[in-house]
Amino acid sequence: MPLNIPIADFNNKNVWIIGASSGIGEACAQWMVHRGANVFISARREELLHLLVSKLKPLNNTASIHCLSLDVTDENSVHKAVGHVLEVWDHIDVVLFVSGIYTPIRAENFDYQISKKMVQTNLLGPMLVVSSLMPQLLKQQFGHIALVGSVAGYSGLPQSLVYGPTKAALLNFSESLYYDLKPHGISVHIISPGFVKTPATDQNDFHMPALISAQDAANAIGQGLSKGEFDIHFPKRFSLFLKFLRILPYGLYFWLIKKFLKV
Numbered sequence: 001m002p003l004n005i006p007i008a009d010f011n012n013k014n015v016w017i018i019g020a021s022s023g024i025g026e027a028c029a030q031w032m033v034h035r036g037a038n039v040f041i042s043a044r045r046e047e048l049l050h051l052l053v054s055k056l057k058p059l060n061n062t063a064s065i066h067c068l069s070l071d072v073t074d075e076n077s078v079h080k081a082v083g084h085v086l087e088v089w090d091h092i093d094v095v096l097f098v099s100g101i102y103t104p105i106r107a108e109n110f111d112y113q114i115s116k117k118m119v120q121t122n123l124l125g126p127m128l129v130v131s132s133l134m135p136q137l138l139k140q141q142f143g144h145i146a147l148v149g150s151v152a153g154y155s156g157l158p159q160s161l162v163y164g165p166t167k168a169a170l171l172n173f174s175e176s177l178y179y180d181l182k183p184h185g186i187s188v189h190i191i192s193p194g195f196v197k198t199p200a201t202d203q204n205d206f207h208m209p210a211l212i213s214a215q216d217a218a219n220a221i222g223q224g225l226s227k228g229e230f231d232i233h234f235p236k237r238f239s240l241f242l243k244f245l246r247i248l249p250y251g252l253y254f255w256l257i258k259k260f261l262k263v
């Protein structure tokens with residue numbers, strides 16, 4: 001029995017993807033458009049969004065593709081964007097929040113300003129978007145909020161001194177949101193990818209176990225939404241292993257992480 005309402009068919013669904021200019025978000029835009037969804041694609045880099053629109057081919061004559069630049073750390077920008085989306089669409093079926101930044105940080109290079117930017121983008125960003133859309137979602141009494149977290153949110157990992165806590169908080173935020181929105185017919189999904197090959201992970205200088213492509217990630221996200229899953233995590237061989245690690249005693253956990261990630 002799924003925790004959320006399954007999306008049996010994306011055809012003609014209104015899907016707003018935030019963070020679609022590259023990586024996982026771009027692949028999700030392609031996945032949705034191939035299934036006949038109407039999409040708004042957003043991020044800061046407008047030129048990349050236009051390039052993506054030129055590559056995306058709507059499945060049928062009724063499907064539409066719009067792009068709209070926004071900065072999730074800027075309140076005015078988000079409020080304006082939400083207003084614009086709701087002028088074009090009278091309802092929203094799915095908001096897929098993919099935006100995120102990752103800067104590898106360890107105690108030796110702990111920088112507060114970089115940390116603040118990461119918290120603003122990865123945690124306050126989704127909170128800003130969700131709070132801005134809440135009146136509309138509560139009015140329509142249906143829809144899906146899907147937030148991209150990370151397996152790095154499960155427990156502390158090397159290089160994730162700030163990134164990990166932003167994703168752990170997003171997981172907790174999604175759980176709390178689920179309780180509140182379920183009675184209103186609104187679904188909440190937390191998406192926890194393992195390593196995915198994108199511009200963000202190209203900067204990693206360590207071995208990334210179970211690395212998958214952005215297309216495989218988009219496929220897992222689409223399938224998870226279709227099935228109504230709350231907890232969409234992948235690839236399972238890696239995400240299940242990390243879920244298991246977090247129930248171990250700390251001594252064993254730290255030893256295994258060091259051995260497994262070779263850092």
Ligand SMILES: NC(=O)c1ccc[n+]([C@@H]2O[C@H](COP(=O)([O-])OP(=O)(O)OC[C@H]3O[C@@H](n4cnc5c(N)ncnc54)[C@H](OP(=O)(O)O)[C@@H]3O)[C@@H](O)[C@H]2O)c1
Pocket residue numbers: 018019020021022023024025042043044045046048070071072073098099100101102121148149150151192193194195196197198199200201
């Ligand atoms: N790749 C992985 O292994 C992996 C694993 C777990 C979780 N994730 C998560 O997956 C999501 C996508 O990551 P990715 O790997 O696909 O990285 P990516 O290619 O760097 O994509 C990040 C997206 O976020 C957007 N973004 C960043 N800051 C923004 C802002 N202030 N306002 C609006 N949009 C902003 C970027 O667009 P602009 O720069 O154009 O604004 C871009 O579209 C992130 O939340 C990341 O934490 C990734």
